[in-house]
Amino acid sequence: MKIIKRSGAEVIFDSSKIVIAVSKANAEVSEKNRLTNEQIMKISENIEHICAEMNRSLNVEEIQDLVENQIMGMRAFEVARKYITYRYQRALVRKSNSTDGKIMSLIECSNEEVKQENSNKNPTVNSVQRDYMAGEVSKDITKRMLLPKDIVEAHEQGIIHFHDADYFAQHMHNCDLVNLEDMLQNGTVISGTLIEKPHSFSTACNIATQIIAQVASSQYGGQSISLTHLAPFVQISRERIKKSVEEELKCIGVDISDDNVNSIVEKRLHDEINKGVQTIQYQVVTLMTTNGQAPFVTVFMYLNEAKNEQEKKDLALIIEEVLKQRHQGVKNEEGVWITPAFPKLIYVLEEDNISEGTPYYYLTELAAKCTAKRMVPDYISEKKMLELKVDKNGEGHCYTCMGCRSFLTPYVDENGKPKYYGRFNQGVVTINLVDVALSSGKDIKKFWKIFDERLELCYRALMCRHNRLKGTLSDAAPILWQNGAIARLKKGEKIDKLLYGGYSTISLGYAGLYECVKYMTGKSHTDSEATPFAIDVMEYMNAACRRWKAKENIDFSLYGTPLESTTYEFAKCLQKRFGIIEGVTDKNYITNSYHVHVMEPIDAFSKLAFEAKFQALSPGGAISYVEVPNMQNNIEAVLAVIKFIYDNIVYAELNTKSDYCQVCGYDGEIQIVTDDDGKLIWECPHCKNHDQSKMNVARRTCGYIGTQFWNQGRTQEIKDRVMHL
Secondary structure, eight states: OEEEOTTSBEEEOOHHHHHHHHHHHHHTSOGGGOOOHHHHHHHHHHHHHHHHHHTSOEEHHHHHHHHHHHHHHTTOHHHHHHHHHHHHHHHHHHHTSSSHHHHHHHHTTOBHHHHTTOTTOOTTSHHHHHHHHHHHHHHHHIIIIISOHHHHHHHHTTSEEETTTTTTTSOOOOEEEOOHHHHHHHOEEETTEEEOOOSSHHHHHHHHHHHHHHHHTTOSSOEEEEGGGTTHHHHHHHHHHHHHHHHHHHHHTOOOOHHHHHHHHHHHHHHHHHHHHHHHHHHHHHOOOTTSSOOOEEEEEOGGGSSSHHHHHHHHHHHHHHHHHHHHOEEOTTSOEEOOSOSEEEEEEOTTTSSTTSTTHHHHHHHHHHHHHHSOOEEEEHHHHHHHOBOTTSOBOOOOOBTTTBOOOOOBOTTSOBOOTTOEEEEEEEEEHHHHHHHHTTOHHHHHHHHHHHHHHHHHHHHHHHHHHTTOBGGGOHHHHTSSSSOOOOTTOBSGGGGSTTSSEEEEEEEOHHHHHHHHHSSOTTSTTTHHHHHHHHHHHHHHHHHHHHHHSSEEEEEEOOOSTHHHHHHHHHHHHHOOOTTTTSSSSOOOTTOOOTTSOOOHHHHHHHHHHHHTTOTTBOOEEEEOOOOTTOHHHHHHHHHHHHHHOSEEEEEOOEEEETTTOOOSOOEEEEOTTSOEEEEOTTTOOOOGGGEEEEEESSSSEEOSOOOHHHHHHHHHOOOOO
């Protein structure tokens, strides 16, 4: 059994430390008020038993709370008072410098919480440690100087989550849709160097990867690019190659038919597309940004985004090559093909590719094969987006999310034209719906009153995010604000005009709808008797966003939060404040956004149909998934799910398994087991290897794929998932 120290380091539970601490407090009171040695030992034993029953590593603060409760349970109030006083004095000492211990534990790689904070960061690498060290300083400054005390306390108690406090000290935004078209067509500047319009597809791909890396280093969230913006360069390469072929033939005195010339041209063009796509895939995987990880980038594949039929055909060539290369995967250190985490791929389902006999159905079949093996692409339904993403002119639009699920709201510029690329999200604050419910004690009037109070807290926290960006000069991130990724502002110009009027969004996140409804109604939100309450909760949050938008002229938008490490943090806080409540706080995680609970038996089609109504109520972003076994020999079933997505839901994915053990070569599913300390660990079922550095595990956690493992809460959630197909 282990505990987590304040520095984040994980150590073996030592009951003798409890005995020593209580004995010190005991020695400071009069003899008649003292505990006996037997009572002190009993306190230690009780706490050890409670910790073992919790089935997770408790932190020092939680154990000290238990000590207080146990002392008072013995009615030794004088001893308890001395213990509390000592604890308070130590807290004051720690507050004088709250970051040193955490930073040292980062450097020594003993900070268990940080090691499992981000499933795509390796905490032993210097660049990651540097980012985490800076993050600890930022969090300290944020808590002590930049945020109101009640918001900090609400965050620490798990009432809300103020996302990305490790970057808040800087004037940085969350995520965006990169205007790659503008940057490629009109040129850009990277690190002070002018980059002009490329003269070939391969060069355009190379420039795109440099843009991706620069953008990733200037913000903290995800970014998305569209392959459509690369498609025009296929024709440029085609013309260049044709001219070259004709010159070669003329040089050697050979005269062949136009058809044969075109055949040679297309073959060389395909070779260039292959190399260009390979550049994007391998550059993204191998690049390391200033925050110590590969760029968190999504690649959007939407045929109807093309401006003409020729561009559409060329776009199809690029999409086909992307899917083929992703299906193959990338090689690990052992030379084995494995599943990479990035780039994330999104494939749009549309009239021209959804049914057999349509012109581009072959691409959908290829996408299905890729999903079955590599978990991507994910799928967006053009049909459903056009229904739900409607602008003020009454026109529907289909466009990509920013990163893994954050969607912009429909927007029309001053010329009456829709605009998506070059827009961004200012940041996220998430409300813990489970805490709202538990705080109400099932009193429905009290529930809505507390809900209002918590929403007001979120509103003020979101305005802190907005005001932190307000006044930011374009010089802070030239690639974003001056050189086209988001805007073409002048040097020294403030970004303020981009924060208002719907150009950018700011997100009210939410988590734990299932547990909230379960506590208040006694039923899952999938139950027809409980669903209306779940819908009411969603509509209540949307109404709050509309009020705030009208007041501030800022696009507040409801967002289905992709909890990663926070799912565990919320669960721990709920257990600490409310204890273990069956079906509500008895897991070390809470459910992401509106999702059906991971343990609830439900088939894939029913799950997607049910969750579709909640996606419609999450305009700021949402994604649904179905958990499936190895589907590589059942592509027809994958296609059936894909077609269902097209007709029923905006955005969904299939979670397959893609693992490899470097010790024995096993390429099936790596399993999660419990070790002797009660900790969940990963184990190869073939050779029993437990060394995470010698296995490749890829799992979907928050809409994107993680490959660096997860904290205990998320690991339990992954273990608990049931199959939907």
